[in-house]
Amino acid sequence: MEDDEDEDEEEEEEAQKQEAQETPNPENDDTEPTSVEEKAAPKMEKVKSEPNELGEYSPDELQDVNKDVLNAEITQLEGKTQLFFVTSPLATNARFAVLEEIGKAKPNLNVLAEWRKRETEYLERARDLEQVTTSRDEAKQRYDELRKARLEGFMTGFNIISSKLKEMYQVRTFNVPVTSLG
Numbered sequence: 001m002e003d004d005e006d007e008d009e010e011e012e013e014e015a016q017k018q019e020a021q022e023t024p025n026p027e028n029d030d031t032e033p034t035s036v037e038e039k040a041a042p043k044m045e046k047v048k049s050e051p052n053e054l055g056e057y058s059p060d061e062l063q064d065v066n067k068d069v070l071n072a073e074i075t076q077l078e079g080k081t082q083l084f085f086v087t088s089p090l091a092t093n094a095r096f097a098v099l100e101e102i103g104k105a106k107p108n109l110n111v112l113a114e115w116r117k118r119e120t121e122y123l124e125r126a127r128d129l130e131q132v133t134t135s136r137d138e139a140k141q142r143y144d145e146l147r148k149a150r151l152e153g154f155m156t157g158f159n160i161i162s163s164k165l166k167e168m169y170q171v172r173t174f175n176v177p178v179t180s181l182g
Contacts, residue, residue, distance in 0.1 A: 057065075
């Protein structure tokens with residue numbers, strides 16, 4: 001029994017040692033950076049350690065950040081997400097299903113002839129609408145001209161009548177002969 005317990009303890013210790021070797025400790029990390037990103041990006045301590053929250057950095061740490069490296073990392077991550085959607089089994093299966101549907105489909109080519117007919121009819125009606133709109137605009141312009149001429153004629157007559165009334169009023173109140181005012 002003691003031998004089994006000792007073996008279990010030894011196996012646990014070995015597993016812990018392997019984990020410690022596989023996951024480097026950032027505080028005791030004296031290893032050389034291996035990738036370009038690791039060499040260019042300085043080590044920064046994150047204030048928040050939760051994976052779904054953004055870390056906060058001091059202004060000095062932000063000045064040390066290489067923007068080109070960050071942009072490269074963003075592009076790389078975006079490429080991985082696009083690659084996921086392209087190579088995802090769900091997307092592939094959906095694509096195959098659509099291709100199968102297309103292969104089984106029996107298109108009605110008479111629809112194209114019907115569409116051409118409808119398009120021709122539409123173009124004819126559009127031309128008719130343009131002609132009617134043009135004639136309407138011309139009629140409206142003629143109406144506005146006639147209305148303006150009518151107003152001018154009315155105002156001319158009104159002014160004549162107004163001046164004659166004024167003349168008659170003056171003759172009546174001042175007893176001035178009509179021949180002297182005219």
